[in-house]
Amino acid sequence: MNVVSNLNLISNLCPECGGSIVLINQKGETVCSQCGLVVTERSVDLSHSDKRAYTSQEKQLREHTGAPISNLLPDIGLTTVINKKNIKDPDLKRAVKWNTRMTWEKRNILIATTELKRICSNLNLPNHVKVEAIRLYKEAFKRKLLRGRSINSMVAASIYLAIRLKRIPRTFREILEESSENAKDIRRCYRVLIKELNIKAPNTEPSTLIPKYVAKLNLNQEIERTTIKIVNTFSSNFSTSGKDPKGIVAGALYLASKIKGLELTQKEIADQVGVTEVTLRSRYKELSKKLNINT
Numbered sequence: 001m002n003v004v005s006n007l008n009l010i011s012n013l014c015p016e017c018g019g020s021i022v023l024i025n026q027k028g029e030t031v032c033s034q035c036g037l038v039v040t041e042r043s044v045d046l047s048h049s050d051k052r053a054y055t056s057q058e059k060q061l062r063e064h065t066g067a068p069i070s071n072l073l074p075d076i077g078l079t080t081v082i083n084k085k086n087i088k089d090p091d092l093k094r095a096v097k098w099n100t101r102m103t104w105e106k107r108n109i110l111i112a113t114t115e116l117k118r119i120c121s122n123l124n125l126p127n128h129v130k131v132e133a134i135r136l137y138k139e140a141f142k143r144k145l146l147r148g149r150s151i152n153s154m155v156a157a158s159i160y161l162a163i164r165l166k167r168i169p170r171t172f173r174e175i176l177e178e179s180s181e182n183a184k185d186i187r188r189c190y191r192v193l194i195k196e197l198n199i200k201a202p203n204t205e206p207s208t209l210i211p212k213y214v215a216k217l218n219l220n221q222e223i224e225r226t227t228i229k230i231v232n233t234f235s236s237n238f239s240t241s242g243k244d245p246k247g248i249v250a251g252a253l254y255l256a257s258k259i260k261g262l263e264l265t266q267k268e269i270a271d272q273v274g275v276t277e278v279t280l281r282s283r284y285k286e287l288s289k290k291l292n293i294n295t
Helices: 054-061 089-098 104-123 128-144 150-166 172-178 182-198 205-216 221-237 245-259 264-271 277-290
Strands: 003-005 021-024 031-032 038-040
Touching: 038 264, 089 104, 104 128, 104 150, 104 172, 128 150, 128 182, 150 172, 150 182, 172 182, 205 221, 205 245, 221 277, 245 264, 245 277, 264 277
Parallel strands: none
Antiparallel strands: 003 021, 021 031, 031 038
């Protein structure tokens, strides 16, 4: 405990025993060094003008230097705004006028970030996915990959690629439902990003999609556990390359419902998962044959 003598007190004697008074800075108390009487408490510490920061994150949050820098802002949050009031110099007026005009690059990034935030908010995507998506979009813009392609298509493709890289259980269909562009343009932009940025996106694990579709179909946990077991067994023993993860999930859900004797039609599962009944039947037959499951 750091105990420092308080030389600035009007009276440095204890009113009870007449002992010397000392100041405890950590607690803001003035106490007697002999009998321990607390003379004053909760004194104001004038040596600090703000809260203490014990970590680098707290220090960054408590710095009085404006809002934190963010890649989700068109200019990373470093805008300079000139006050228009009481300006008489014509040169400065001209500077203010040009300062309000945006370049095409800033306008492009502004449109892209607005669309990106809208889609990510509707899908409840975490912040690190947004940062990764805008990084991919800016890299594509820097390499002039947007020529002949729409901004919204490239934004949707960047979000989908970021989701794949961060292994977030979201499907292409969900991105497509939130975007105003058609699937063909978004897929074309996605292939361009993969090729030009030399990125190898990992495959979506089918087991990560199961809880969402189980909740949509109002199934119990026993069906969910059985479906996850079927999918994990199939993925560990056989190649899933080139197969739609949703098709595998749909087939596994139908197989699990058959095993547990649940009356669930193929159409109900196909409509909720977002695949055709033909795909569901193909994956169902493949799973039951390769895993030797008789229903």
